[in-house]
Amino acid sequence: xxxxxxxxxxxxxxxxxxxxxxxxxxxxxxxxxxxxxxxxxxxxxxxxxxxxxxxxxxxxxxxxxxxxxxxxxxxxxxxxxxxxxxxxxxxxxxxxxxxxxxxxxxxxxxxxxxxxxxxxxxxxxxxxxxxxxxxxxxxxxxxxxxxxxxxxxxxxxxxxxxxxxxxxxxxxxxxxxxxxxxxxxxxxxxxxxxx
Numbered sequence: 656x657x658x659x660x661x662x663x664x665x666x667x668x669x670x671x672x673x674x675x676x677x678x679x680x681x682x683x684x685x686x687x688x689x690x691x692x693x694x695x696x697x698x699x700x701x702x703x704x705x706x707x708x709x710x711x712x713x714x715x716x717x718x719x720x721x722x723x724x725x726x727x728x729x730x731x732x733x734x735x736x737x738x739x740x741x742x743x744x745x746x747x748x749x750x751x752x753x754x755x756x757x758x759x760x761x762x763x764x765x766x767x768x769x770x771x772x773x774x775x776x777x778x779x780x781x782x783x784x785x786x787x788x789x790x791x792x793x794x795x796x797x798x799x800x801x802x803x804x805x806x807x808x809x810x811x812x813x814x815x816x817x818x819x820x821x822x823x824x825x826x827x828x829x830x831x832x833x834x835x836x837x838x839x840x841x842x843x844x845x846x847x848x849x850x
Contacts, residue, residue, distance in 0.1 A: 684750035685710040686763050694814065694847030698722040699736060701845075705763055711750060713763060717741035721775060727835075728792050728826060736781040737791055741773040743800075762806055762849055769800045771818065771841055792829045796822040798841040807846075815844045 689706040701719030708714055721739040747765040754760055775794050782789040802816025822839035826832075 683710050684754040684760055686713045686747055686750070687761070690762055690849055692812070692847050692849035694812075694845040696843055696845035698843070699739070701739075701741075703847075705745070708744070711747050713745050713747065715741070715743040715745055715769070717743065720779075720781065721773075723775060723791055728824075728829070728831065729790055734782075735789055735791060738776050738779045739773050740776070741771060743769045743771045745769040759806055762804075762812060764804055764806045764812070766803050767801070769802065769816070769818075771798045771800050771820075772796070773798075790829065792831070793825045794822055795825070796820060796839045796841075798822075798839055800841050802843075810849050811847065812849060813844075813846045817842050 686707050687705070689704065691704045692702075694701050694703065699719055699721045701717050703715055703717040703719075705713045705715045717740070719739050719741075720736040723735040723737045745763075745767045746769070747760075747763060747767045749766045750760050753765055758764075773796050775791065775796075777791045777793060780789050780791065798818045798820030800816045800818030800820075802814060804812060804814045806812050818841040820839050820841065822837060824835040826834050
């Protein structure tokens with residue numbers, strides 16, 4: 656009788672362990688519900704939040720200071736940092752592949768396509784030059800971007816991306832005769848910390 660009871664208990668534990676493994680495998684890889692962090696790179700400093708729209712889509716919002724090249728409108732002004740507000744839907748397209756190879760996808764680690772929409776404003780300017788009356792022309796850019804994001808340990812990450820799109824300068828608002836639009840390039844390399 657003891658052998659039968661022990662055999663039933665052993666079989667029951669095996670079934671329970673088997674069912675736990677099956678539920679882990681049936682869960683689809685997904686972006687995080689919400690992540691918040693700070694990043695820096697060769698062209699500025701940014702605070703960001705990414706929140707989940709679906710398993711592979713996240714919406715990134717960003718507030719930061721961007722390097723600003725001002726030669727077209729104010730050629731005498733030196734290097735500037737200006738405020739930027741960005742809204743960027745991202746599609747993390749390789750989460751299934753990374754999971755199947757046992758690679759990390761936590762903190763939205765993966766490859767992505769994004770539509771980066773940014774608005775530069777003259778609300779806050781930090782100038783690195785001699786002119787104390789530094790000005791910029793506000794602009795809006797929309798740039799399709801391909802990029803990667805990877806984790807370094809638990810809290811640190813790095814991100815790089817490249818894209819080509821369109822930028823529109825609101826130069827009439829700054830006293831110039833007409834607005835201007837042209838092609839824009841987004842190349843970024845950032846390292847960050849996630850809270």
